[in-house]
Amino acid sequence: MFDLDLWREIFQSINKNKTRALLSGFTVAFAIMLFTILFGIANGLENTFEKFFVRTAENAVNIRFGTTSKPYKGLQVGRQIMPTSKDLIYLKEEFGDNIEFLSTKLSRNYQIKYKKEKGSYSVSGVSPDYQYIEKAKIKDGRFINLKDIKSKEKLCVIGRLVEEDLFLKESAVGKYIDLEGVQYKVVGVYSDDGGDRQERVVYVPFTTIQRLYFGNDDIGNISLTYNPKMNIDQGLGLVKEMTTKLKNRFEVAPNDQRAIRIGSRALTEKKRLDNISSGLAALIPIIGFGTLIAGILGISNIMIFIVKERTKEIGIRKALGASPKSVVSIILLESILITTITGYIGLLIGVGILEAIGSSLERYFITNPSVNSSILITATIVLIIAGAIAGFVPAKKASKIKPIIALRNG
Structure with a gap:
């Protein structure tokens, strides 16, 4: 009491x-x-x-290709390194289970229109795996699949803010957008916790980009994630091994830092953090x-x-x-x-x-x-x-x- x-x-x-x-x-x-x-x-x-790590997977690795800055085996400086679909197959076969997801990425800016609305957006030709590398969350519809890659269809998946910009209050799925005179069917809308920039990207099958705009088998840059069971040191070791083998494959000098750059800011920062x-x-x-x-x-x-x-x-x-x-x-x-x-x-x-x-x-x-x-x-x-x-x-x-x-x- x-x-x-x-x-x-x-x-x-x-x-x-x-x-x-x-x-x-x-x-x-x-x-x-x-x-x-x-x-x-x-x-x-x-x-x-x-x-x-909200933008991309924490085990993501990016492979970028440029021009050689050093002569090697009789080859001149300034040689452009251009990977093809065969190099994707090579990476899968060479590194096997050490790679979780693998995708090409062909990117450039295009003018896109829908009815009276228009804007300039980054358009990236990717593989189905890119959804998991970028951590894109499907809001409506679906992402690109293997059937789209094989058929080279003119279809796309747009970011949430692209839908808001062009379609206003309409649903974009099933509609067509004009990508510099070419009609693409919207099959999905995604969101991305990485911010506004990531939600203003349009994804299309990389084979469609190759067929319509490049006319060859070039795949641009490559994004991948290594096996999540690997620790940071193993991930860094994998990056080092990939660098060595790809430089040998393309006959690039070992000390050439410009021709092939394989790295992961995520790995470096993750190690430090x-x-x-x-x-x-x-x-x-x-x-x-x-x-x-x-x-x-x-x-x-x-x-x-x-x-x-x-x-x-x-x-x-x-x-x-x-x-x-x-x-x-x-x-x-x-x-x-x-x-x-x-x-x-x-x-x-x-x-x-x-x-x-x-x-x-x-x-x-x-x-x-x-x-x-x-x-x-x-x-x-x-x-x-x-x-x-x-x-x-x-x-x-x-x-x-x-x-x-x-x-x-x-």
């Missing part, structure tokens, strides 16, 4: 001993605040990692929980001092007939109340600091630093329990002191 007199007495005790209450409260608030900030930074790094995250993943919990332990020790020391300071008061209470239980209750509830209130204040300060400096931390690869509420609640509960124990142990000991001894010592 709620005892109003007991709580009034607790608040009077806190009011009379403001310095003592502030000292014990500051220890708790600082511990929770620091704990919140540290875990918020760790989560911010994870958010950066997820944001970076993983190293940072691994270090912080080990360090932050240690620091965070170390902070909580320091807070617990601080509360314990302060509560021991508080009980000792109130020895005379305890003696008077017992002399007036107060039971040991009531003596313990007052000190215990006071400790829990101070810990709870200041813990919540520390939590609010920590969250407020994260929100205030969050945007400025992006330069350090920390995006939207925040903390899971369950972690904060758990940490606060731990401190409250610690505060209760810290108050209970010395209070229990003091409640057993005889009134005459307590009055003499006080």
Whole structure:
């Protein structure tokens, strides 16, 4: 049952001993605040990692072809490297299960019209696998399939914003768009979490691009994803092996950096972020929980001092007939109340600091630093329990002191 007199007495005790209450409260608030900030930074790094890979698969690798910058085996500088469909087959056969998805990418800008609406958009000739490399999500209809590649049909899949730009409030699927005088049937609409630029791309079968605009078997650049079971180091090893073998295949000098460029910004950044995250993943919990332990020790020391300071008061209470239980209750509830209130204040300060400096931390690869509420609640509960124990142990000991001894010592 709620005892109003007991709580009034607790608040009077806190009011009379403001310095003592502030000292014990500051220890708790600082511990929770620091704990919140540290875990918020760790989560911010994870958010950066997820944001970076939202555009394409995290195991994506791009192969770009250009002109040679060094002579090799009697061949002159400036030779154009042009891969064909045979090179796609070569990669599949040579690297087998190490490749998950594989697609060509022939891209250029075209003027596209639908009725009175028109605009310039990037049109990419791709394979069906490109949907998974780019992380395109089908909103309506379907993506390009193998049948489209074989039949070289004039059809396309458009981005969500292309549909909004050209079709306004109409559904695009089943309609025809004019791609510089050639009619293409829209078979699907996709969305892409990578942003507006990714949603203003039109995908068509790469064989259609070859037939209508190139008149040969050139495939442009190549995009792929390696086996997701491979770790980062294995992925980097695969990139190195591909570079060596493709340079040999096209007779390119090993130190020619311009003719064939195989790389993955994702892999490089993932390696760096993983190293940072691994270090912080080990360090932050240690620091965070170390902070909580320091807070617990601080509360314990302060509560021991508080009980000792109130020895005379305890003696008077017992002399007036107060039971040991009531003596313990007052000190215990006071400790829990101070810990709870200041813990919540520390939590609010920590969250407020994260929100205030969050945007400025992006330069350090920390995006939207925040903390899971369950972690904060758990940490606060731990401190409250610690505060209760810290108050209970010395209070229990003091409640057993005889009134005459307590009055003499006080």
